Amino acid sequence: MAEISAKIVQELRQKTGAGMMDCKKALKETDGDMEKAIDWLRQRGIAKAEKGAGRIAAEGLVDTYIQPEGRVGVLIEVNCQTDFVARNEAFKALVQNLAKQATTAESVEALLAQAYIEDESVKVEDFIKQTSGQLGENIQLRRFAKFALADDTKGVVDSYIHTGGRVGVLVELNTQEDLEAAREESQTLARNVAMQVAACPNVEYVNVDEIPALVAQKEKDIEMGRDDLANKPQNIKEKIVQGRIEKRLKEMTLLDQPYIRDQSITVEELIKQSASKLGDSIQIRRFVRYVLGEGIEKQESNFAEEVAAQMGNK
Numbered sequence: 001m002a003e004i005s006a007k008i009v010q011e012l013r014q015k016t017g018a019g020m021m022d023c024k025k026a027l028k029e030t031d032g033d034m035e036k037a038i039d040w041l042r043q044r045g046i047a048k049a050e051k052g053a054g055r056i057a058a059e060g061l062v063d064t065y066i067q068p069e070g071r072v073g074v075l076i077e078v079n080c081q082t083d084f085v086a087r088n089e090a091f092k093a094l095v096q097n098l099a100k101q102a103t104t105a106e107s108v109e110a111l112l113a114q115a116y117i118e119d120e121s122v123k124v125e126d127f128i129k130q131t132s133g134q135l136g137e138n139i140q141l142r143r144f145a146k147f148a149l150a151d152d153t154k155g156v157v158d159s160y161i162h163t164g165g166r167v168g169v170l171v172e173l174n175t176q177e178d179l180e181a182a183r184e185e186s187q188t189l190a191r192n193v194a195m196q197v198a199a200c201p202n203v204e205y206v207n208v209d210e211i212p213a214l215v216a217q218k219e220k221d222i223e224m225g226r227d228d229l230a231n232k233p234q235n236i237k238e239k240i241v242q243g244r245i246e247k248r249l250k251e252m253t254l255l256d257q258p259y260i261r262d263q264s265i266t267v268e269e270l271i272k273q274s275a276s277k278l279g280d281s282i283q284i285r286r287f288v289r290y291v292l293g294e295g296i297e298k299q300e301s302n303f304a305e306e307v308a309a310q311m312g313n314k
Contacts, residue, residue: 004032010142012037014057014296017138018046019125020109057138058293059086062168064159065099070187073157074102075170076144077290081137086165091139094131098124102144112141145288147172154178155285158190162198166292169194176281189274189282196267197287199260206284207255207268219248254284 004027012023012034018041026046030036057079066073076099078091085091097118098111105111112125119127124141132139147157147170155174162168171194173186197203205211223229223241232240250256255268265273267284275282 004028008032008034012041013140014138016041016046017129017132017140019129020112022046056296057081057140058296059083060139060142060292061086061092061095061165062161062290062292063095063099063165064161064168064170065096065103066157066159067103070156070158070183071149072103072146073148073159073170073172074099074144074146075159075168075288075290076102077142077168077292079140079142079293079296080135085135085137085139088135090131091135094128094139098141099144102146103148105144106146108141108143111144143290145170145290147286147288149174156183156186156190158187158194160191160194160198162195167198168290169197169287171197171287172285174283174285175278177279185274185278186282189271192261192270193254193267193284194287196257196260197254197289200254200257201289201291202251203254203257203289205253206286207253208249211249211252216245216249220245223248254287 004024008027009020009023012018012027013020015034016023016038018026022041023037026037026040027033030040059082060077060079062075062077064073064075076095078095078098080086080091097116101114101117101124102111105114112123112128114124116122116124116127122130128139128141149155149157149172153174154177155172157170157172159168159170171190173190173193175186220241223244224237229237229240255266255271257267259265259267259270262270271282271284
């Protein structure tokens with residue numbers, strides 16, 4: 001049997017609007033054949049041959065929910081087909097409720113199977129389908145990230161949403177002492193760090209030590225093959241490449257970035273200043289950054305052709 005990856009399950013969901021479990025079952029029953037899986041779902045009334053069923057959902061919102069005490073936070077992306085629906089109040093409320101409910105789930109699959117917090121008579125998956133029908137668009141819960149401090153861990157989780165829900169960041173800071181007495185200052189720091197991540201699309205790691213050896217080696221191989229080094233002696237080439245690699249790896253790390261609100265210091269220096277002010281040790285443990293629709297192949301449409309096709313169908 002062909003391997004059923006999460007990617008192909010998501011693709012089938014986007015094409016049919018069917019639930020995740022139904023899509024996984026359809027793909028298993030059809031040995032991973034996409035077209036046969038679509039037919040399998042249609043035969044069982046799970047997916048309909050409607051105009052909107054196969055529409056790519058690449059618009060929508062990235063949103064966040066942070067529990068009041070700042071120990072648990074969620075970053076979520078929910079997609080629809082058009083920016084018009086993304087601005088709809090019913091859609092916005094759905095996204096915010098899903099972000100809040102995701103604090104109790106460990107995966108998209110688990111969240112979809114839960115009873116919806118605003119109407120426990122229906123599952124989350126079914127409520128999304130109902131909303132899709134009401135708004136007339138394919139709506140998909142694409143992904144979410146949850147940061148939760150362990151019981152014995154001190155710190156704070158916070159977030160930042162940019163450009164009206166098109167970019168979102170979730171950040172976790174850890175400390176040695178309880179920051180309850182300095183909650184406002186620590187949350188401000190976490191928010192500023194999240195804003196920094198939002199402004200730095202090339203940043204993937206907290207510090208250089210986190211960068212996998214394979215990633216560093218790949219960057220070195222690319223630099224070693226540059227045309228401007230082709231005629232250099234090997235020892236000179238190695239020195240030049242080493243300098244370039246150090247610079248490149250720093251471009252990928254958060255702590256080495258110039259702080260967006262004060263370019264005279266780095267993010268690492270900002271953390272040290274804040275730690276000194278609070279009389280504590282502060283560490284950026286992790287972060288995640290979502291860009292709305294990234295990785296989704298958007299459909300390009302020709303308006304004139306669409307009108308002509310519709311006229312021809314009448």
